Amino acid sequence: MTDTAMYPPQPSPDADTLGFWQATAEGRLAMCRCQLCGLWHMPPLERCRECAGPTAFEPVLGTGSLYSFIIQHHPAISGYTENLPYAVGLIELDEQQGLRLPARIVGIETSAIVCDMRMQVVFEQLPGGDYVVPVFTPAIP
Ligand SMILES: [Zn+2]
Numbered sequence: 001m002t003d004t005a006m007y008p009p010q011p012s013p014d015a016d017t018l019g020f021w022q023a024t025a026e027g028r029l030a031m032c033r034c035q036l037c038g039l040w041h042m043p044p045l046e047r048c049r050e051c052a053g054p055t056a057f058e059p060v061l062g063t064g065s066l067y068s069f070i071i072q073h074h075p076a077i078s079g080y081t082e083n084l085p086y087a088v089g090l091i092e093l094d095e096q097q098g099l100r101l102p103a104r105i106v107g108i109e110t111s112a113i114v115c116d117m118r119m120q121v122v123f124e125q126l127p128g129g130d131y132v133v134p135v136f137t138p139a140i141p
Pocket of ligand 1: 035036050051
């Protein structure tokens with residue numbers, strides 16, 4: 001096993017995703033939003049799919065509801081072998097119906113995870129590089 005096999009895959013920011021990663025580096029969650037009509041986009045787009053207006057990354061609250069999730073039991077991705085089993089969810093953010101962000105779910109036993117539970121973002125340093133990634137944990141009522 002090489003050193004790189006011990007770490008999770010690293011993000012590769014491009015023009016469409018750089019704003020997302022710049023925000024997470026500062027412990028903020030930001031999503032792509034149309035600057036004309038206000039529609040949020042995930043995945044990020046250079047132009048709005050509704051009005052073709054320009055987009056930019058804007059901060060979001062980092063709260064939402066768990067739309068769907070899987071429990072990962074097999075070491076499919078390097079760097080997470082010691083965390084098995086773990087959950088990956090689609091969190092529907094409060095800003096807009098259908099605005100869903102995939103993320104790991106932490107701070108709860110996988111057997112206790114249910115759809116529609118309220119979630120909030122927290123940030124983790126991604127091992128093996130300089131990136132900070134958003135993960136979600138059950139929201140404190
Ligand atoms: Zn628009």
